[in-house]
Amino acid sequence: MSSLGPGSLQAVLFDMDGLLVDSEPLWFEVETEIMARMGGAWSHADQQHLVGGPMDHSLGYMLARAVRPAPEETVARWLAEGITGLVREHGVPMLPGARELLAEVRAAGVPCALVTSAQRDLMDAVLETTGVVFDATVCAADVRLGKPDPEPYLLAADRLGVHPGGCVALEDSPNGIASAEAAGCGVIAVPNVAPVPARPGRVIAASLREVDLARLREVAGSRGRSAVTGP
Numbered sequence: 001m002s003s004l005g006p007g008s009l010q011a012v013l014f015d016m017d018g019l020l021v022d023s024e025p026l027w028f029e030v031e032t033e034i035m036a037r038m039g040g041a042w043s044h045a046d047q048q049h050l051v052g053g054p055m056d057h058s059l060g061y062m063l064a065r066a067v068r069p070a071p072e073e074t075v076a077r078w079l080a081e082g083i084t085g086l087v088r089e090h091g092v093p094m095l096p097g098a099r100e101l102l103a104e105v106r107a108a109g110v111p112c113a114l115v116t117s118a119q120r121d122l123m124d125a126v127l128e129t130t131g132v133v134f135d136a137t138v139c140a141a142d143v144r145l146g147k148p149d150p151e152p153y154l155l156a157a158d159r160l161g162v163h164p165g166g167c168v169a170l171e172d173s174p175n176g177i178a179s180a181e182a183a184g185c186g187v188i189a190v191p192n193v194a195p196v197p198a199r200p201g202r203v204i205a206a207s208l209r210e211v212d213l214a215r216l217r218e219v220a221g222s223r224g225r226s227a228v229t230g231p
Helices: 024-037 044-050 055-064 072-090 098-107 120-130 151-160 174-183 213-229
Strands: 011-014 112-115 136-138 167-171 186-189
Touching: 011 151, 024 044, 024 055, 024 072, 044 055, 055 072, 072 120, 098 112, 098 213, 112 151, 136 151, 151 167, 151 174, 167 174, 167 213, 174 186, 186 213
Parallel strands: 011 112, 011 167, 112 136, 167 186
Antiparallel strands: none
C-alpha cells in the first residue's frame, strides 16, 4: 500500500447510482413495474429504503410488500434485466459535475475507483454508455457483504494499493456513507433520493458541482490532522 503520510489524498472512490449517474428514476420505473406484476404498490418512500443497499435487502423489502410474491431469483432477474435493458437502450445521464470532477481527478494523477452495489452487467452497461474509466471497480459480485458493510470500500482501497484512511469517498445514500465511514474513508455526502442527516464533522454537498480537487484534499487533510492531534 501507499506510504503517503496522514492527510494526503491517495485516492477518490465514487459511488455509481444517484451519485455518478442519474439512474434512480430508471430504478423507480423498473421497481414500480415489478411490484405491479406482484400486485403491490410502490412509492418514492419505498425506493428510499433501497437506495445504496445490497440486492438481498431490496428483494426482501419488495417481496414483503407483494400481494402475489414471485420466487426471489425471479424478482432478482426482473430487476437486473429491467435496469440493464433501460440503460443499454436509452443510456443514462451523468449527474451535474460528475464528468468534470472525474476529469480533474484523473488529470491530477489521483487514482479513482468505482464502488457500486449494482450487479456487474449494470455496472458494465453504465461504463460503456457513459465512456468513463476507473483504475479499479467493485460491484456486488466482488464482495460477500455489500453496503452498509465496509467490505466494498476496503476492497476498493486494496485494489488501488492505498490505505482506506487516505481515500475520500463520494456517496449519495445513508447505506453508502455508512459503508465508507466504517472502512475508515473520508466521505463527502451528496444526497439524491434519500435524505442524509447532518452531524458534526460530516461534509455534505448539494451536488458534485460543489466538489473539486481542492475540496477533496481539504477533506483528506482534515482527517490527517485529526489522526495527528487525536480527539
